[in-house]
Amino acid sequence: MALDTGTSELDAKAAKILQKNDRGGFTIPTARLYPFQWNWDSVFIAIGLDTFDRERAWVELESLVEGQAEDGMIPHIIFRQDDPDYFPGPAVWQTNKSTISASGISQPPVLASVVLRFANEQGDAGLRHVEVMFDSILKWHRWWHNERTPDGCDVVCTVHPWETGRDNCPDWQIGLNNMQTDPELEPYKRKDIEHADPLQRPSMDEYDKYITIVKFGRDHDWNQKILTNDGPFLMADPGIFFILLRADRDLLDIAQRLGRHDVVDEISSWITAAEGAADYFWNDKIGAYCARDVRSGVFSNGFSNASALNFYAGVGTPEQREQTLGHMRRIAAKTKFSQSSWDPDMPSFESQRYWCGPIWCQMNFMIAQGLAEQGKGEMALKMRDDLGALITQSGFYECFDPVTGDGCIGTDFSWTAALWLAWASPSLPRSSTA
Numbered sequence: 001m002a003l004d005t006g007t008s009e010l011d012a013k014a015a016k017i018l019q020k021n022d023r024g025g026f027t028i029p030t031a032r033l034y035p036f037q038w039n040w041d042s043v044f045i046a047i048g049l050d051t052f053d054r055e056r057a058w059v060e061l062e063s064l065v066e067g068q069a070e071d072g073m074i075p076h077i078i079f080r081q082d083d084p085d086y087f088p089g090p091a092v093w094q095t096n097k098s099t100i101s102a103s104g105i106s107q108p109p110v111l112a113s114v115v116l117r118f119a120n121e122q123g124d125a126g127l128r129h130v131e132v133m134f135d136s137i138l139k140w141h142r143w144w145h146n147e148r149t150p151d152g153c154d155v156v157c158t159v160h161p162w163e164t165g166r167d168n169c170p171d172w173q174i175g176l177n178n179m180q181t182d183p184e185l186e187p188y189k190r191k192d193i194e195h196a197d198p199l200q201r202p203s204m205d206e207y208d209k210y211i212t213i214v215k216f217g218r219d220h221d222w223n224q225k226i227l228t229n230d231g232p233f234l235m236a237d238p239g240i241f242f243i244l245l246r247a248d249r250d251l252l253d254i255a256q257r258l259g260r261h262d263v264v265d266e267i268s269s270w271i272t273a274a275e276g277a278a279d280y281f282w283n284d285k286i287g288a289y290c291a292r293d294v295r296s297g298v299f300s301n302g303f304s305n306a307s308a309l310n311f312y313a314g315v316g317t318p319e320q321r322e323q324t325l326g327h328m329r330r331i332a333a334k335t336k337f338s339q340s341s342w343d344p345d346m347p348s349f350e351s352q353r354y355w356c357g358p359i360w361c362q363m364n365f366m367i368a369q370g371l372a373e374q375g376k377g378e379m380a381l382k383m384r385d386d387l388g389a390l391i392t393q394s395g396f397y398e399c400f401d402p403v404t405g406d407g408c409i410g411t412d413f414s415w416t417a418a419l420w421l422a423w424a425s426p427s428l429p430r431s432s433t434a
């Protein structure tokens with residue numbers, strides 16, 4: 001049943017959610033389930049904050065950069081203080097690599113792209129903020145290219161499903177099945193399943209493996225090269241790859257505007273290398289960009305929402321793009337709303353379990369942006385309308401069942417509120433793209 005609120009009431013509610021989740025200079029995704037600052041959440045939240053408080057949007061991004069580790073990584077969670085309601089908290093990670101306590105892995109690097117978006121909107125005033133952050137973002141991109149690109153591999157990889165942001169997507173089962181749970185893992189108590197329906201969250205087996213990887217990092221003093229080359233899990237994620245490629249292009253644009261000619265060659269070389277390596281992800285068997293286990297070379301055979309991010313990265317021959325669109329149309333015909341996080345034709349599809357099916361607004365936002373840029377405006381508009389309809393039907397949930405439209409897991413969720421304000425709200429001109 002649709003919420004009995006009008007558009008402007010939902011706009012006001014969205015702004016209120018962002019204010020309610022503000023913890024003083026940074027915004028949590030939702031109370032209790034995620035009580036700290038999350039990396040890509042904050043970046044999408046800033047896009048929403050920018051619609052009503054431009055300076056606060058910059059503060060959100062600056063507070064994220066404050067958590068940067070000495071090796072350049074911007075961590076996936078910045079703790080600032082402990083919270084007994086969350087597991088695994090700072091006492092489990094034990095990173096000690098930044099002035100603020102944080103996790104030991106990263107998350108998809110959308111920051112440069114949003115910084116460029118703000119610079120485009122705000123002219124010189126925006127560029128002054130960008131200048132302050134530029135070296136930190138550059139250092140983070142360098143970290144991806146150096147520390148997360150394993151020896152002998154041409155593409156950036158990931159060491160933990162949490163780093164991809166697509167936590168329990170069935171893509172990761174290949175890598176998780178290749179590793180053992182550490183027999184010395186200390187007993188632990190999950191908190192997430194006290195705050196959310198366990199049927200919508202990852203399994204216990206997945207959690208044991210997630211914590212095993214954290215233990216490996218901790219046991220190796222968070223030496224990121226060791227974690228990448230010798231850690232228990234090593235997969236290549238089309239999501240991280242496409243997001244980083246776009247972010248590198250956006251960083252290059254920023255460098256040129258700031259007159260930072262000293263780093264233009266370095267950034268350009270990352271872009272050229274990635275453009276030449278994108279076919280590493282192309283799975284001929286199904287005709288799509290898919291995740292891949294790096295050590296065995298085995299492809300995932302399902303179409304995820306990250307498979308559709310090639311448009312956002314401007315990647316693919318006309319045939320590869322057409323095949324990608326074919327999958328999107330096939331999936332759209334099976335689900336009421338687009339774009340599900342996992343392929344409904346796969347046996348592992350679950351319409352309400354986290355990344356095994358539900359729709360995620362931030363993924364829709366990036367996919368639609370890519371589609372619009374590549375001349376697929378109609379599909380982009382449908383994704384925008386679908387998100388608007390989902391929120392109007394169910395509220396500001398963390399993610400949504402693509403078949404029924406029901407909201408799943410976290411409520412009053414910050415990035416959903418933010419992307420309503422910046423993109424999906426019918427108060428905005430319908431012609432506006434992401």
Ligand code: DGY
Pocket residue numbers: 076087162167192
């Ligand atoms: C969680 O706690 O589920 C997070 O996704 C980890 O980043």
